[in-house]
Amino acid sequence: MAMRRAALLATSSVTGLVLLLSLKPHHTTPSAPAGTGSGAATSSPTPGSGTGHSSGASGGAGATGTFTGAVEQTPYGPVQIAVTLSHGELTKVRALQTPSGASRSRAISGYAVPTLTREALGAQSAHIQAVSGASYTSEGYTQSLQSALDKAGA
Amino acid sequence: MPDTPEGYDVPETATSAEGLRGLRHVEHAMGTVFSFDIRDAPTRAVRHALDRAVAWLHQVDEVFSTYRPGSQISRLSRGEITLADCDRDVAEVLWLCENAERLTDGWFSRAPGGRLDPTGLVKGWAIERASVILERAGARNTCVNGGGDVQLRGECAPGVPWRVGIACPARPGQLCALVTGRDLAVATSGTAERGAHILDPHTGRPADSGLLSITLVGRHLTDIDVCATAAFAMGPRARAWVESLPGVEAFAVTSDSHTWWTRGFPGVAGSSSSSVTWPV
Numbered sequence: 257m258a259m260r261r262a263a264l265l266a267t268s269s270v271t272g273l274v275l276l277l278s279l280k281p282h283h284t285t286p287s288a289p290a291g292t293g294s295g296a297a298t299s300s301p302t303p304g305s306g307t308g309h310s311s312g313a314s315g316g317a318g319a320t321g322t323f324t325g326a327v328e329q330t331p332y333g334p335v336q337i338a339v340t341l342s343h344g345e346l347t348k349v350r351a352l353q354t355p356s357g358a359s360r361s362r363a364i365s366g367y368a369v370p371t372l373t374r375e376a377l378g379a380q381s382a383h384i385q386a387v388s389g390a391s392y393t394s395e396g397y398t399q400s401l402q403s404a405l406d407k408a409g410a
Numbered sequence: 411m412p413d414t415p416e417g418y419d420v421p422e423t424a425t426s427a428e429g430l431r432g433l434r435h436v437e438h439a440m441g442t443v444f445s446f447d448i449r450d451a452p453t454r455a456v457r458h459a460l461d462r463a464v465a466w467l468h469q470v471d472e473v474f475s476t477y478r479p480g481s482q483i484s485r486l487s488r489g490e491i492t493l494a495d496c497d498r499d500v501a502e503v504l505w506l507c508e509n510a511e512r513l514t515d516g517w518f519s520r521a522p523g524g525r526l527d528p529t530g531l532v533k534g535w536a537i538e539r540a541s542v543i544l545e546r547a548g549a550r551n552t553c554v555n556g557g558g559d560v561q562l563r564g565e566c567a568p569g570v571p572w573r574v575g576i577a578c579p580a581r582p583g584q585l586c587a588l589v590t591g592r593d594l595a596v597a598t599s600g601t602a603e604r605g606a607h608i609l610d611p612h613t614g615r616p617a618d619s620g621l622l623s624i625t626l627v628g629r630h631l632t633d634i635d636v637c638a639t640a641a642f643a644m645g646p647r648a649r650a651w652v653e654s655l656p657g658v659e660a661f662a663v664t665s666d667s668h669t670w671w672t673r674g675f676p677g678v679a680g681s682s683s684s685s686v687t688w689p690v
Contacts, residue, residue: 370591370627372661372675384588385447385566389577390600390623391533391557397443401575401583402555406436406445 435460439467440475440533442557448544449551449566459547463540463554470536473497476527487526503528503535506632513633514640519611534597534635537561541631559597559638561631579622579663586669587625587661595631598623599642600663610643619645624662626652627675634658 387401397403433452437444444467450456473496475481482496493501507520507528520528537556541563544552551564553572562572574596575585589596600623619642626638637658641648652660652672661671 370589370594370659370675372627372659372671373588373590384573384575384585386445386553386555386560386562386572386596387558387575387577387585388555388560388589388596388598388625389558390579390598391442391559393441393557394438394443397557399582400558401577401585402443402445402558406434409434409447 433457433460435464437464437467439464440471440536440556441477442533444537444540444557445553445555446540446544447553447555448549449553449564450549453548455547456544456549459544459549463543466540466543467536467556470499470532473499474503474528474532476525476529483526483528503532506535507531510633510636510640514637516611517640517643518636519609522609522611523614530639531632531636533557534559534595534631534633537635538595538631559631559635560595562592562594562596565592576625576661577623580667586663587671589625589627589661591627593629594627595629595634596625596627597631597635597638598625599638600624619643619648620665621645621648622663622665622667624648624660626658626660628655628658 384405386405389400392400392402431452432450433446433448433456435446437446444464446460446463448456448460472478473482476484476487478484482491482500485491486493486496486500493504504520507518510518510531511520518530520526520531522530533556537554537559538561541552541554541561544554545563549563551566552562553566554561558577560574562574566572571590571592572594574589574594576587576589576596576598578584578586579600600621621642624638624641626634626641628634628637637652637655641652641660641662644651648660648662649670649672652658653674659672659674661669661675663669
């Protein structure tokens, strides 16, 4: 089953999930905390960079126009998106460049299928490195297995 | 760690090599706790990357927190600023939210209570990005766990895949399953820790899903986290939906204390059929 799905994935056109997985405009590095935008290498302004507005827009009213993002290198290949704003409202997002099918399937074929073991276990006997569960709060963390693992590994 | 037989000396290289010790860090941010477990040699570059990953989480909180009236997302939501005034990350997140709404047929929403609130996507996205920051610095075997949502990279030791325990929603401190693999994202949605906080975007009321928790497993936490949230809200429909997603598997614990999981999990211990229910 897993094989068939993987094969389907590698040959079919882009499905919703693959779109989400592969078109993610990962920045090669996050913006520095100081807000120096990274990699804005195109001539058009980058959405949110605050460096400029397209024609007809003024600062206070909210930008109108299409803003082309820099080409981002993702693990799957280059991605570039364009965002259309109408008075600051996001109206459209379009992918101008997406990774080729070949690089996408290469990325996918490298994925080892995870296994599930259904056991009732205490954390001590399971030799685990992490715990996944419904989101804990800061307070909930101290009671969590993850907290015990962190202490044990410290 | 297996017991060491008495009188057996553990080779010096196995314990003293800095590289085997890796690097760990716990950080409180975004109302929860992030655990970093780096299994690569803690070089200067890796230590520096860990600092940047931690700074990144706080930066995300500043920009995206709906609890901070002065955050960009709060100001954007009140119409005080426009998207063009925000960090470029805001546009990226909103775009990802739009994709996620499409992917989940609206079961994930960027405005679950009617107001702009991309929180449901931001944490997984921030964790995955933190993992990428470490990787770019040469840390290829890492585990970043943010409040129970986990992005794994590489393996936990040479030739040894990571093992993630899935918390039992009905029995605190217990695990009800293990997920083993390399380069995994694991996210769990449920009511155990925070009560009924997941809204059905179609009704605006807490989702009555018949599930105590659902764990999704895939490659990228950004996607897996929103899919887990959507799957929890879907309830009984979640199973068929996850089966239709390539490269994504699910394990669920139902309100009547049974479990089910999708067919793509190979080698499920104790059963050859995924339809066998198992009390938890």
